[in-house]
Amino acid sequence: MSEPQSRREYIREIAAKASADEHPAGWFEQVYTTAEGESAAIPWALMQPNPHLLAWLDEGDRPQSGPRALVVGCGLGDDAEALAERGYQVTAFDISTRAIAWCQERFPNSSVAYQVADLFEFAQSHPQAFDFVFECRTIQALPLKVRQQTISSICQLLAPKGTLFVITNIRQDEAAPEGPPWPLSETELQQILQQGLQEIQRHRPSGTNRPTLCIEYRRVA
Ligand SMILES: C[S@@+](CC[C@H](N)C(=O)[O-])C[C@H]1O[C@@H](n2cnc3c(N)ncnc32)[C@H](O)[C@@H]1O
Numbered sequence: 001m002s003e004p005q006s007r008r009e010y011i012r013e014i015a016a017k018a019s020a021d022e023h024p025a026g027w028f029e030q031v032y033t034t035a036e037g038e039s040a041a042i043p044w045a046l047m048q049p050n051p052h053l054l055a056w057l058d059e060g061d062r063p064q065s066g067p068r069a070l071v072v073g074c075g076l077g078d079d080a081e082a083l084a085e086r087g088y089q090v091t092a093f094d095i096s097t098r099a100i101a102w103c104q105e106r107f108p109n110s111s112v113a114y115q116v117a118d119l120f121e122f123a124q125s126h127p128q129a130f131d132f133v134f135e136c137r138t139i140q141a142l143p144l145k146v147r148q149q150t151i152s153s154i155c156q157l158l159a160p161k162g163t164l165f166v167i168t169n170i171r172q173d174e175a176a177p178e179g180p181p182w183p184l185s186e187t188e189l190q191q192i193l194q195q196g197l198q199e200i201q202r203h204r205p206s207g208t209n210r211p212t213l214c215i216e217y218r219r220v221a
Contacts, residue, residue, distance in 0.1 A: 007041055010034075015180045019143045025095050025118065028141075032098035045075060049082035050136055052167050052205055052214045057086060067131035072119060072154055073138030077103035080112045088132065093117040123153035128219075133158050136167040140181040147188055155195035155219075164197060164217040169210045183210070196220055 011031055018026035035041035056062075069088035071080040076099060080092035093115040094100050100116045115122075119138070139150050158164050169183035177183055193199065197217040204213055 004040075008043065011043065012180065019145075024142050024146050028094075028096045029098060032096045032102065037102075039076065042076065044137055044141075046078060047076065049078045050167060052212075053079055053134065053136070053165070054082060055205075056165060056214060056216070057082075062086075063088075063132075068129065068159075069132040069134065070126075070130040070157055072133065072135045072157075073141070074103065074114070075099055077107055077110075077112065077114065079134060079136060080114070081107055081110060083132075083134070084110065084112050091115065091130070093119075093122055095119070119153050120149060123156045127156055128159045128162075130157050131159050131162045133162065133164045135164065137169070137181065139166075140169050140179075140183050143179060143182055144176055147182075147184075148191060151188070151191045152195055155192060155197055158197070158219045160219055160221045162219050163200075164192070164219075166192075166213075166215045166217070168213055168215075170213050172211075189213075189215070192217060 011027070014027040014030050018024060031042060039045045039047050067088055069083050069090045071083065071090065071092035074080050074092035074094050077092060080090050080103070084090045090112045092103070092112050094103075095116070095118050097116050100114050103112075103114050104110075133154060135154050139147065139154070142150050155164065169181055170189075171177050171183040171185050174185050174187055197219050200216040200218050202213055202215040204211070
């Protein structure tokens with residue numbers, strides 16, 4: 001495995017090339033396969049559930065079992081497993097075949113239905129199919145030219161009265177950022193409301209190295 005700095009440069013290079021080649025998600029498989037099983041080579045892999053998801057689940061009256069939950073761009077599966085442990089019926093998908101195989105190796109007895117799928121196609125075939133959708137750092141991992149499509153695909157998956165919980169980096173203005181990642185602007189977040197969702201609450205967790213927002217939305221019935 002290469003040194004962290006050169007690994008980051010390598011990832012930026014393949015992401016830029018994929019974006020220019022009109023395959024904005026085409027670089028993720030390379031990141032996972034070239035990691036050769038070393039999670040340290042996956043810059044976003046926490047190897048534990050996202051602490052902001054756990055904090056949100058612990059607050060208020062979250063349903064403890066039953067709801068059909070979906071994890072978008074599930075990476076190495078820790079968030080999907082955390083939801084399954086709390087009784088959710090979890091589907092989790094990622095565009096990377098290697099990432100999904102890695103989830104299955106890590107959690108061989110899991111109840112999570114792991115799938116290799118592209119968000120844009122998955123959303124078409126599962127309209128309004130989930131009571132709870134968790135999206136963490138997938139929107140920001142795709143360039144601005146597919147932002148609207150990414151946001152509308154995620155929203156399309158949510159059942160009436162369903163909850164969407166988003167964890168994302170944000171940027172302070174509308175200027176195009178140099179990515180990856182490509183943090184979201186306030187105007188881009190407004191696109192979620194245009195999909196028939198209502199913002200229920202948001203907070204900005206402290207202790208993150210990039211400006212981050214956790215936002216809960218509900219689909220208007
Ligand atoms: C920055 S990573 C975040 C992973 C995980 N959500 C987390 O927070 O650790 C983005 C993930 O989204 C996946 N992804 C990117 N584009 C996708 C698409 N169009 N459909 C499905 N998954 C996608 C990538 O393979 C990658 O695992």
